[in-house]
Amino acid sequence: MRNDFKIKNINFCCKRGTLSQGNKQQVLSFTETKLLELLLNEVNEIVLKETLKEFAWQHTVVTDSSLTKSIAKLRKALAFFLEDEELIITIPRVGYKLVSNDVTPIAEMDNLTDLEEYLATEDSLIQATESTSEQPSAMSLRNKILFVLSALLIGGSLFNFLRFLPSDNERYIDDSYHLIELSSNGFTHTVITPKSMELPQEISYLLSQQKCDCLFFVDKISGHFNISYFNPAKSQGVSLILDEKNLIEKLGSNLPKGDK
Incomplete structure (x- = not known):
């Protein structure tokens, strides 16, 4: 089919x-x-x-x-x-x-284009991973800590910036990212992801079930998902870095369920 x-x-x-x-x-x-x-x-x-x-x-x-x-x-x-x-x-x-x-x-060419973009992104990540693996093992722990801190700072800065954008904020987003809206149960959620990344169905469904009009930023780097969340009604934000193992279970237990 x-x-x-x-x-x-x-x-x-x-x-x-x-x-x-x-x-x-x-x-x-x-x-x-x-x-x-x-x-x-x-x-x-x-x-x-x-x-x-x-x-x-x-x-x-x-x-x-x-x-x-x-x-x-x-x-x-x-x-x-x-x-x-x-x-x-x-x-x-x-x-x-x-x-x-x-x-x-839908024309199969559309799927082929998505696949080519995905493979190009994967090649870049593999090269970055191989380059990092050549460094001395003593640097590994420090690099991981810096990576986590950087992701948290980037996620927080992004949400604080987007809070003050007008309603047509998509034109302010970098060309390598796109903005989609998920609507479910009377709530509308804005999700920002890299254009080269395919948002897993399980994550889309879980985000759509949040009881708030929320903003999400989702990215994937070297097998880890960086998921940042902001609820403007409560001025509440959370940034998570999760690996693929037990991803949905961990996301569900850590993601706040806001309400209007």
């Missing part, structure tokens, strides 16, 4: 589990992502309930009620972009159908 589609003017990335249009973005759960993937691959065709459940939940036994709830959430995510249009229709006692004459697979 293809992973990426364009639904009218909305981009759907199955790997990331996102629906996006410009700077607007909706983050889907794993189940919602799989349901939409199957419906898009069978666009304008009826997909049976059992087929959907088997594909989205795989070897887990689920009820029709769980399927109905997931379809409702998926409809809500699509309605964020298409308020007056119902794409997914119910076929009573049979299944569901995604109805649209404007669904197309």
Whole structure:
């Protein structure tokens, strides 16, 4: 199956589990992502309930009620972009159908360009790592400490600076970074990442669940994620440096859950 589609003017990335249009973005759960993937691959065709459940939940036994709830959430995510249009229709006692004459697979060249950018970034990181590894082992600990302190200072400075930017602050961000918005549960989160970095779906989903209109900066250097957080309503900020092992568990336990 293809992973990426364009639904009218909305981009759907199955790997990331996102629906996006410009700077607007909706983050889907794993189940919602799989349901939409199957419906898009069978666009304008009826997909049976059992087929959907088997594909989205795989070897887990689920009820029709769980399927109905997931379809409702998926409809809500699509309605964020298409308020007056119902794409997914119910076929009573049979299944569901995604109805649209404007669904197309995204050109594979787009994925190739992303891959080339990613590989170029990885080459740079590998060279930097190899260069560092040639230094005497006595310098290793000091370098790690300096790296952590630098990341914290950079993250804090970035958030303090962005607090005073106007609402169209994307034009103030360096060309090598981009800004996206994650909307979920009535909250809107701004996320800044390097253009060369693909934000993992698990991180996107976890950030989108924060109960605040927050600002996040996410970067990855030499296998470590630098994640900085700022809640303007509380003037509260946190900077974290986490390795990939148990990343989601550590992020979930350290990330504040603010509220308006």
